[in-house]
Each structure stands twice: as structure tokens, then as C-alpha cells.
Amino acid sequence: xxxxxxxxxxxxxxxxxxxxxFAAPGKWPHVHELGLKRLRxxxxxxxxxxxxxxxxxxxGEERTSDLMSAFESKEIKAVIASLGGNDQITYIKNLPxxxxxxxxxxxxxxxxxxxxxxxxxxxxxxxxxxxxxFTQFAMQGRMDEYTIQYLKKAxxxxxxxxxxxxxxxxxxxxGWDDESNLEKKRVQEKNDGWFWDGEQNAEGVIWGGCIESxxxxxxxxxxxxxxxxxxxxxxxxxxxxxxxxxxxxxxxFRALGERGILGRVQAxxxxxxxxxxxxxxxxxxxxxxxxxxxxxxxxxxxxxxxKTAPIVQNLxxxxxxxxxxxxxxxxxxxxxxxxxxxxxx
Numbered sequence: 001x002x003x004x005x006x007x008x009x010x011x012x013x014x015x016x017x018x019x020x021x022f023a024a025p026g027k028w029p030h031v032h033e034l035g036l037k038r039l040r041x042x043x044x045x046x047x048x049x050x051x052x053x054x055x056x057x058x059x060g061e062e063r064t065s066d067l068m069s070a071f072e073s074k075e076i077k078a079v080i081a082s083l084g085g086n087d088q089i090t091y092i093k094n095l096p097x098x099x100x101x102x103x104x105x106x107x108x109x110x111x112x113x114x115x116x117x118x119x120x121x122x123x124x125x126x127x128x129x130x131x132x133x134f135t136q137f138a139m140q141g142r143m144d145e146y147t148i149q150y151l152k153k154a155x156x157x158x159x160x161x162x163x164x165x166x167x168x169x170x171x172x173x174x175g176w177d178d179e180s181n182l183e184k185k186r187v188q189e190k191n192d193g194w195f196w197d198g199e200q201n202a203e204g205v206i207w208g209g210c211i212e213s214x215x216x217x218x219x220x221x222x223x224x225x226x227x228x229x230x231x232x233x234x235x236x237x238x239x240x241x242x243x244x245x246x247x248x249x250x251x252x253f254r255a256l257g258e259r260g261i262l263g264r265v266q267a268x269x270x271x272x273x274x275x276x277x278x279x280x281x282x283x284x285x286x287x288x289x290x291x292x293x294x295x296x297x298x299x300x301x302x303x304x305x306x307k308t309a310p311i312v313q314n315l316x317x318x319x320x321x322x323x324x325x326x327x328x329x330x331x332x333x334x335x336x337x338x339x340x341x342x343x344x345x
Contacts, residue, residue, distance in 0.1 A: 021085025084111025
């Protein structure tokens with residue numbers, strides 16, 4: 001695969017704020033406005049909304065129109081998803097390639113936006129897996145400095161950078177229905193760092209995303225990279241706020257193995273699993289056990305198909321914070337000897 005070179009942004013550039021999945025700005029406008037304010041004040045960027053950004057229940061055709069218009073606009077220099085959702089599978093596969101191939105630009109989003117990231121990847125356009133408006137820019141209290149650091153690399157800087165683990169993390173939420181929560185700070189817990197497994201160094205181009213979304217890609221027969229392409233891939237994976245069981249995660253990885261994918265990839269990087277949600281308020285001990293079971297299930301499944309490629313788990317991307325907007329469709333190097341990771345931004 002050959003990937004387009006994306007132009008970096010500068011202060012004063014306009015960025016599109018779209019809702020390719022759920023139109024969260026229509027339900028929680030106060031959260032949306034905070035995210036827009038942070039884009040202006042922290043990054044010096046000018047957010048631009050499109051017709052369906054705040055339209056709850058917008059059709060696939062309306063969201064397609066917004067995506068095409070944002071990429072075709074000469075004024076727009078990047079596109080940021082407001083949030084995730086659960087229905088991109090129904091329309092992303094039908095997007096016409098030309099508006100995107102002819103106007104490549106950075107896209108930021110994760111979770112259900114795995115589907116659009118995969119679409120861009122297939123057409124040689126890198127993106128960033130992370131950096132949604134609601135979950136990162138509109139973080140309650142203030143934005144995480146760690147997140148800001150890596151968003152600035154994605155927006156403005158060019159080259160290969162070492163990524164390092166955050167000291168603390170958060171996955172205990174504050175509800176968006178209560179506007180006063182925007183002034184509060186989330187509970188931070190000590191991060192366990194990265195968990196390493198494997199026998200060799202590796203590098204490759206990043207592909208992957210939310211495990212539940214990858215499951216949908218497989219079960220619905222949506223186009224993904226060809227098997228030969230996976231020989232150059234470092235797979236990334238993480239689970240959502242649905243907090244799937246370790247057995248479910250094992251089966252998705254087994255499906256990837258049976259498809260011939262795991263045996264070909266150069267490495268696997270796994271984001272820290274979210275282990276608390278409003279309907280599953282786990283204790284610290286339960287959270288630790290949930291993550292341990294998921295790590296073990298992933299290693300058990302992956303090692304059935306690939307004995308040597310490095311696996312690094314508990315990285316800072318996905319559904320917990322702080323978060324790295326992982327460069328999707330760009331190169332990453334895993335130095336197993338020195339326990340270091342370098343990514344091309």
C-alpha cells in the first residue's frame with residue numbers, strides 16, 4: 001500500500017466538526033460548545049459545523065454528504081468526529097472514493113469511526129484513531145495534558161516520535177446530562193504501564209480499531225485490507241464502553257486468526273480496556289481482574305496463530321483517557337529489547 005502525505009495544520013486553519021455516527025451535539029449542546037471552545041483556545045483552530053453535525057437521526061445519505069463536502073472543501077484542513085456510535089457499518093461501505101482520494105486530509109475519530117478509518121486506509125489515506133470532540137476536547141474540568149501533547153503532534157508536527165505511557169488514567173465517567181459536571185475533574189488512577197509479550201522487534205503500518213467494530217467488518221463481509229497487505233501491518237485493537245467479556249474478545253481474535261490475519265501481522269498493540277461504565281460500576285479489584293482476563297484471552301488467541309510477533313497491551317488509545325490519537329495508516333516501530341515504541345505522526 002502507498003499512502004498519501006497529509007498536510008499539517010497551522011493556527012487559524014478551519015477544521016470540520018462532523019457526526020459520522022451519533023449526532024451527540026444535538027443531544028448535549030453544552031458539551032459540544034465546550035469542545036469547540038477548546039479547539040479555538042488550546043489549538044488555535046477554527047471549527048466549522050456541517051448540516052448534519054447536530055441532527056439526531058440523520059440518514060446515511062446526509063452524513064455521506066457532510067463527509068464528502070468537508071473533504072472537498074478547500075478551506076477545511078482536517079475533519080474531527082463529534083463522537084462514536086453504532087451504525088457506520090450501514091453506509092460507510094457505499095461512499096464514493098473520489099472525493100476522498102482527490103482531497104486527502106487528516107480525520108480524527110475512534111470507536112464506530114473504525115469503519116471510516118478502514119475506508120480511508122483502503123484508499124491510501126492515513127487518519128488518526130482518536131481525538132473525538134466530546135471525549136477528548138470536551139473533557140470535564142480541563143483537557144489532559146498528555147492528550148494535548150499528542151494531539152499537537154498529530155495536528156502540527158511531522159516525523160517519528162517516541163510514545164510513552166501516561167502516569168495516570170481515567171475510565172470513570174461524569175454524565176453529560178448534568179451540565180455542572182463540565183466544571184468537575186474526573187478521578188485519576190495510577191496507570192499500570194505497558195504489558196509486553198513476544199520475541200522480536202517489529203514495524204509496520206497501523207490498521208485495526210475497536211474490536212466490536214472489527215467484528216462487524218468481518219461478520220458483514222465489508223472490504224478490509226487484503227491478506228498480502230497484512231504482512232506489512234501492525235494491528236491495533238481496543239474495546240469500547242460496552243465492556244465485552246474476555247470470551248467475546250477471544251472469539252473476535254480467533255476470527256481474525258482463522259481469516260489468516262493474525263499469522264501475517266508484524267505486531268499487535270492493544271489499548272487500555274475501559275473497565276467502568278454507568279451500568280457496570282466495577283470496583284478497583286473488579287477492574288483489575290477484568291483487564292487481566294482480557295489480556296490473557298488476547299495472548300491465548302493471538303499465540304495460536306502467531307508465536308513470535310510482539311504484543312504490547314494497555315497502551316493509551318481507545319476508550320479511556322488520556323489518549324494518543326494513534327496514526328492509522330502510518331508507520332510504527334516496536335523495540336522489544338528496549339521496551340520502546342516509536343510512531344510516525
